[in-house]
Amino acid sequence: MSEVWVQGVGAASPAGWGMGAFRQAIEEGKPLAVQELERPGWSRPLRVRRVPPAASRPAFLGHPRLRRASPITHHAVAAALEALGEDAERIKAGERRLGIILCVMSGCVNYSRRFYDETLRDPATASPLVFPETVFNAPASHLGALLGTTAVNYTLVGDPGSFLQGLVVAADWLSAGWVDGCVVIGAEELDWLTADAFRLFTRCMVVGEGAGALYLRAGDRPGQESAEVRLSAVSGAWLFTNRADRADAVRAAASEARAWAQDSGTLVCDGVQGVPWLDEPERESWRDWTGPRLSPRRVLGEGLMASAAWQCVAAADWLARGRHRRAVVQVSGINEHVMWAGFEQGSSGKV
Amino acid sequence: MVTALGLGCDQNAAGFRAGRTAFRPVTLFDVSRQRTRHAAEVDLPAELPGGRLTRRKEARLDRAGRLLLLAAQEAWTQARWNPEGLIPMVLGTTSGGMGMGEAYYRQATREPSRHRRQPVRVVEYQAQRQGVEMAEALGIRGSLTIIANACASGANAIGHAWQWIRLGRSERVLCGGYDALSQLVFAGFDSLQALSPTCCRPFDARRDGLALGEGAAVLMLETEASAKRRGADVLAEICGYGASTDMHHLTQPHPQGDAAVASMTAACAQAGVGPEAIGYINAHGTGTPLNDSAEAAAIARWAGARAAGLPVSSTKASIGHLLGAAGAVEAGVCVMALRGQWLPPSTTHEQTDPACGFPVVARPQDARFDYALTNSFGFGGANASLVLRRWS
Numbered sequence A: 001m002s003e004v005w006v007q008g009v010g011a012a013s014p015a016g017w018g019m020g021a022f023r024q025a026i027e028e029g030k031p032l033a034v035q036e037l038e039r040p041g042w043s044r045p046l047r048v049r050r051v052p053p054a055a056s057r058p059a060f061l062g063h064p065r066l067r068r069a070s071p072i073t074h075h076a077v078a079a080a081l082e083a084l085g086e087d088a089e090r091i092k093a094g095e096r097r098l099g100i101i102l103c104v105m106s107g108c109v110n111y112s113r114r115f116y117d118e119t120l121r122d123p124a125t126a127s128p129l130v131f132p133e134t135v136f137n138a139p140a141s142h143l144g145a146l147l148g149t150t151a152v153n154y155t156l157v158g159d160p161g162s163f164l165q166g167l168v169v170a171a172d173w174l175s176a177g178w179v180d181g182c183v184v185i186g187a188e189e190l191d192w193l194t195a196d197a198f199r200l201f202t203r204c205m206v207v208g209e210g211a212g213a214l215y216l217r218a219g220d221r222p223g224q225e226s227a228e229v230r231l232s233a234v235s236g237a238w239l240f241t242n243r244a245d246r247a248d249a250v251r252a253a254a255s256e257a258r259a260w261a262q263d264s265g266t267l268v269c270d271g272v273q274g275v276p277w278l279d280e281p282e283r284e285s286w287r288d289w290t291g292p293r294l295s296p297r298r299v300l301g302e303g304l305m306a307s308a309a310w311q312c313v314a315a316a317d318w319l320a321r322g323r324h325r326r327a328v329v330q331v332s333g334i335n336e337h338v339m340w341a342g343f344e345q346g347s348s349g350k351v
Numbered sequence B: 001m002v003t004a005l006g007l008g009c010d011q012n013a014a015g016f017r018a019g020r021t022a023f024r025p026v027t028l029f030d031v032s033r034q035r036t037r038h039a040a041e042v043d044l045p046a047e048l049p050g051g052r053l054t055r056r057k058e059a060r061l062d063r064a065g066r067l068l069l070l071a072a073q074e075a076w077t078q079a080r081w082n083p084e085g086l087i088p089m090v091l092g093t094t095s096g097g098m099g100m101g102e103a104y105y106r107q108a109t110r111e112p113s114r115h116r117r118q119p120v121r122v123v124e125y126q127a128q129r130q131g132v133e134m135a136e137a138l139g140i141r142g143s144l145t146i147i148a149n150a151c152a153s154g155a156n157a158i159g160h161a162w163q164w165i166r167l168g169r170s171e172r173v174l175c176g177g178y179d180a181l182s183q184l185v186f187a188g189f190d191s192l193q194a195l196s197p198t199c200c201r202p203f204d205a206r207r208d209g210l211a212l213g214e215g216a217a218v219l220m221l222e223t224e225a226s227a228k229r230r231g232a233d234v235l236a237e238i239c240g241y242g243a244s245t246d247m248h249h250l251t252q253p254h255p256q257g258d259a260a261v262a263s264m265t266a267a268c269a270q271a272g273v274g275p276e277a278i279g280y281i282n283a284h285g286t287g288t289p290l291n292d293s294a295e296a297a298a299i300a301r302w303a304g305a306r307a308a309g310l311p312v313s314s315t316k317a318s319i320g321h322l323l324g325a326a327g328a329v330e331a332g333v334c335v336m337a338l339r340g341q342w343l344p345p346s347t348t349h350e351q352t353d354p355a356c357g358f359p360v361v362a363r364p365q366d367a368r369f370d371y372a373l374t375n376s377f378g379f380g381g382a383n384a385s386l387v388l389r390r391w392s
Helices: A019-028 A071-084 A087-092 A109-121 A138-147 A160-176 A192-199 A243-261 A276-285 A296-300 A305-320 B009-017 B055-060 B063-079 B098-110 B118-125 B127-138 B150-166 B183-191 B224-230 B258-271 B289-309 B323-340
Strands: A004-013 A035-037 A046-049 A098-104 A153-157 A181-188 A210-218 A229-234 A267-269 A326-332 A337-345 B089-092 B144-147 B172-179 B215-222 B236-245 B278-282 B371-378 B382-390
Touching: A004 A019, A004 A071, A004 A160, A004 A305, A019 A296, A019 A305, A046 A192, A071 A087, A071 A098, A071 A109, A071 A138, A071 A181, A071 A210, A087 A138, A098 A138, A098 A160, A098 A305, A109 A192, A109 B098, A109 B183, A138 A153, A138 A181, A153 A160, A160 A181, A160 A210, A160 A229, A160 A305, A160 A326, A160 A337, A160 B144, A160 B150, A181 A305, A192 B098, A210 A305, A229 A305, A243 A276, A243 A326, A243 A337, A267 A305, A276 A326, A296 A305, A305 A326, A305 A337, B009 B323, B063 B098, B063 B127, B063 B172, B063 B215, B089 B127, B089 B150, B089 B323, B098 B118, B098 B183, B118 B127, B127 B144, B144 B150, B150 B172, B150 B215, B150 B236, B150 B323, B150 B371, B150 B382, B172 B323, B215 B323, B236 B258, B236 B323, B258 B289, B258 B371, B258 B382, B278 B289, B278 B323, B289 B371, B323 B371, B323 B382
Parallel strands: A098 A153, A098 A181, A267 A326, B089 B144, B089 B172, B278 B371
Antiparallel strands: A004 A210, A004 A229, A035 A046, A153 B144, A181 A210, A229 A337, A326 A337, B172 B215, B236 B382, B371 B382
8 A cells, every 4th residue: 555644733632722732731741730610410520621712713713614613623623724734725725635534432522412401401492503513523524614625524433542543544545545635633522421421430530622633645755844754554453342351452552562663762652641440551561661752641631532643643743853763652442442553754664 | 134124134125025114103212392203113122132242231232232233143143254353343323322321411410419320321322332342242353443424324334344345454344334213313303304294205296304213234244255265145245335525514415416426426436337237226315305306416417318217215215214324224225125136115205206307116116137326425414325236
């Protein structure tokens, strides 16, 4: 298959809108401040990390399709447009066919909760304007409409481990010539419902929100800008069914990823976040790793699919800025998959 | 295959061949304040073929997971695959275990301090859990990809699995789609006034909306070489897949069906056939005024002169709109029709909309044809078409 290059990255995160704020927060490595989120029926609020309000209203919100869109669409579109950079105009002009792959776990939960609440109160008055925005693929559809692209567009649902599957799907589309470029986005939005659900399993987790995006292109160095990062390898998926199975899957994936990483000059972007029972297998597998590491979740919170995207975005960005030559990302999902991916500065490989 | 017509391919084939419909008053949730009160509910069996699932896990399964498991067990048994090695799975759904999510929300708001059963609901609500539990029940391992492209999800899943095989990533892939009726989705379509207050009549001049259903279909795809090596009974060949995006509106298709033309054209190009080779179209045909007129326009544009002699039907007239399962179930219907050489009808059809430049199959009939095309179009402009060929 063709070589697959990362031509651009983008992020919206609790650190702020854009790669500048993201980079700075990850560089500092200090967990961001926690906010409180009201949980109806409880006196004690939930602890979360939200994407802060934008300094100015993003221009893309002027598009008619985005008038009613919920935060997940805002996050996804912002990250995607940043990753696409100047190519967004080429796509709008019809000069490039863009594939869109949106990966979510919780998805459009704000409007889903709101619409179901309306339904329980009185279905006769439940809003027909809200319902379409509850559908998993609404954000990807809005992005497609904004960019005027009619090429293939998937929304993938799964646990964070599935984000790397999105990269594989993109590589397949590029390889098959279905598209000239493909943006892969992991995005989520916060809601008390999601934060409340995770609280049933652990009090340590701080749920976050936002999006990360990678713009992939195929061929012989298709980008003329700073696109010198190659997606060199994506593992198969270790599917697990329970906690013990997950630990085995994490160890197996780590073993393979370490073999690919080769030496301690390789950057490891891990999924550790400060929840012992989730972190332990990965922490144990990489315990004696002496090379550089980044742990975006520790800083930004558990952004579910957005977190997996942030791991990849950080890896690609650190390579693009010449900080390292190779990076490995291990994404250990919560209740489905463990996978890893390898990125390299400008050398050959296959996905 | 599981639909309101029955459990398994045989019951469904018999239902379609007899021209049955399967709608009845909704019993799964309160619809007393909705405009429409009918849907095509599945009668789930008391006992599930749980396979390797423990009784405890089986008892926890959401309704959607049960539908998926029933379809998967039938396909697995029929295909006689060896569970050794990795078997990738690609599934389509729109709402996963929404019923569990609804139960979670009701308890979380009405009894905020009561947590009994809530952790199970949180887990089982998530779409990936139905796939993981299906894999566990069958005793298989491999990657699980879940496509949630609204009503095109099932067709996308099959097309993606087919592409996976064509790219040489695997010799075999388990694929399909599933969705269960849920209150949120039912109320959603009702709020859009998309549900028919009378009955679902695709391509009929008097059509006034869709009817919801539920179900699942699972297809076991493998390379021809693998099938021959195993001496497998091949049911049909998938030979084309096209996908496109309609930017016109979040919930309404382009009036001339531009993206539908693109997906049908792409699927046929991959199959290496033109409209003249297609012997039957299983249309998306929801029965809403806008969908059917756009799809009719698209079929007319795409098929040209061939349209006048090209039989088209929508099996949603019998089983309702299965949303994320629709594309998979309808592909399964095409497989059965190709194998048995019959055309499934739009059972409720009476008076063809003059906009349809093609014959609508209103009664079950025998036919001789080698290629079938199935369309699935969803919210967000997700369009997918599959071309299937009779195996001989």
